[in-house]
Amino acid sequence: MPVLALDLNSFFASVEQQERPELRDRPVGVAPVLADTSCCIAASYPAKACGVKTGTGVAEARRLCPDIVIVEARPALYVRYHERIKACVDRLAPIVAVPSIDEFTCELPAGWQSWERAAELGRRIKRAILDEVGTVLRCSVGIASNAYLAKTACDMRKPDGLTVLRPEDLPEALFRLELRDLCGIGPNLERRLRAAGIHTVERLYAASPLELRKIWGGIGGERMYEYLRGRADYEPPVERRSVGHSHVLPPELRSEAGAHAVLHRMLQKAAMRLRRLALTAGGMQITVRSLAENRRAWGACGWHAEGRFVHTDDTLSLGQHLESLWQRRPQAARKTRPLQVGVVLFDLIETGHQTLPLFPADRPRTRLLETVDRVNLRFGKNTLYFGAAHAARDRSPTRIAFTRIPDIAVE
Numbered sequence: 001m002p003v004l005a006l007d008l009n010s011f012f013a014s015v016e017q018q019e020r021p022e023l024r025d026r027p028v029g030v031a032p033v034l035a036d037t038s039c040c041i042a043a044s045y046p047a048k049a050c051g052v053k054t055g056t057g058v059a060e061a062r063r064l065c066p067d068i069v070i071v072e073a074r075p076a077l078y079v080r081y082h083e084r085i086k087a088c089v090d091r092l093a094p095i096v097a098v099p100s101i102d103e104f105t106c107e108l109p110a111g112w113q114s115w116e117r118a119a120e121l122g123r124r125i126k127r128a129i130l131d132e133v134g135t136v137l138r139c140s141v142g143i144a145s146n147a148y149l150a151k152t153a154c155d156m157r158k159p160d161g162l163t164v165l166r167p168e169d170l171p172e173a174l175f176r177l178e179l180r181d182l183c184g185i186g187p188n189l190e191r192r193l194r195a196a197g198i199h200t201v202e203r204l205y206a207a208s209p210l211e212l213r214k215i216w217g218g219i220g221g222e223r224m225y226e227y228l229r230g231r232a233d234y235e236p237p238v239e240r241r242s243v244g245h246s247h248v249l250p251p252e253l254r255s256e257a258g259a260h261a262v263l264h265r266m267l268q269k270a271a272m273r274l275r276r277l278a279l280t281a282g283g284m285q286i287t288v289r290s291l292a293e294n295r296r297a298w299g300a301c302g303w304h305a306e307g308r309f310v311h312t313d314d315t316l317s318l319g320q321h322l323e324s325l326w327q328r329r330p331q332a333a334r335k336t337r338p339l340q341v342g343v344v345l346f347d348l349i350e351t352g353h354q355t356l357p358l359f360p361a362d363r364p365r366t367r368l369l370e371t372v373d374r375v376n377l378r379f380g381k382n383t384l385y386f387g388a389a390h391a392a393r394d395r396s397p398t399r400i401a402f403t404r405i406p407d408i409a410v411e
């Protein structure tokens with residue numbers, strides 16, 4: 001079933017032009033404050049034609065476009081317009097997502113779900129905004145088989161576009177785009193794609209899910225593979241969050257073995273929290289702060305390591321990732337006396353969004369983890385836990401006797 005994406009063109013500048021007719025058809029830049037050191041957060045199309053973009057400094061905008069009018073942003077006004085447009089759009093096509101103040105994603109009501117009818121509905125929505133909200137509020141509409149491609153279609157013609165990507169137009173219609181035209185491909189990812197020999201959307205489309213997974217460093221790669229084929233529904237990534245703990249070591253645990261053990265215990269707790277939140281992590285950072293005992297001052301020095309991996313909420317996999325970070329700890333750091341340790345899981349996405357993570361062999365482990373979590377919730381957080389040696393066993397010979405981990409509370 002087609003999905004419709006809508007994006008207002010030069011939204012803040014258009015609202016200003018709507019409110020102040022003397023600004024219409026003129027180069028306009030909207031800035032948070034009226035100062036040359038400020039920058040434009042929106043530009044009207046005549047200003048864009050001179051090279052003014054979102055992020056262009058006000059001084060630079062004046063140089064590029066000498067007759068530009070810089071106006072001070074009125075956020076409350078833009079929110080009021082946003083609400084009016086939202087109501088107008090929603091009446092014609094139910095809004096299912098609001099990715100930003102000037103973007104909407106809609107499903108199509110019964111009777112409007114064929115490609116021809118969907119395109120007609122897109123035209124009606126554009127007309128309704130002009131008629132009911134503001135005569136200069138133009139937007140671009142994209143229609144495709146998932147929200148990702150609808151958004152891509154929306155961006156293909158600006159301003160005032162209406163682009164329909166039918167299944168039979170794919171993938172060729174995408175091949176005239178640059179990599180950076182695709183949502184979610186920013187400068188870093190573009191660099192990684194190019195390093196992997198992918199310079200065009202056509203080559204990107206030909207890449208295997210596994211190849212993309214490696215370049216993305218996770219599930220994002222497979223998701224892109226699905227998106228480009230119009231299959232998976234596009235969900236904007238969960239806002240960046242993290243789950244973590246840090247702990248000042250009691251004197252008897254201020255050793256390498258103690259720090260290592262406490263890190264594992266904190267990780268097990270963090271992993272449990274992750275599962276409770278129905279999230280999986282794609283990255284981990286561990287930190288060890290040490291007393292610099294050779295200094296006269298009681299200073300502390302820190303070491304940290306960070307790694308990325310395939311998204312998981314599995315305590316044992318996470319334990320192995322912790323081990324590989326721990327192996328990076330330099331000899332010099334191992335000679336210091338740890339004072340405080342911390343572990344943070346980041347790049348969190350909702351559990352259901354992993355497409356490939358659980359091999360059938362891991363399923364019993366999922367059940368095991370659920371059981372461990374239930375027991376711990378019922379009887380206290382440390383009733384059951386994994387010996388850290390277990391997580392480390394496959395990777396390297398264990399040099400620390402985990403069986404002697406004192407049963408300390410980690411909170």
Ligand SMILES: [Mg+2]
Nearest residue numbers: 007008009102
């Ligand atoms: Mg926009």
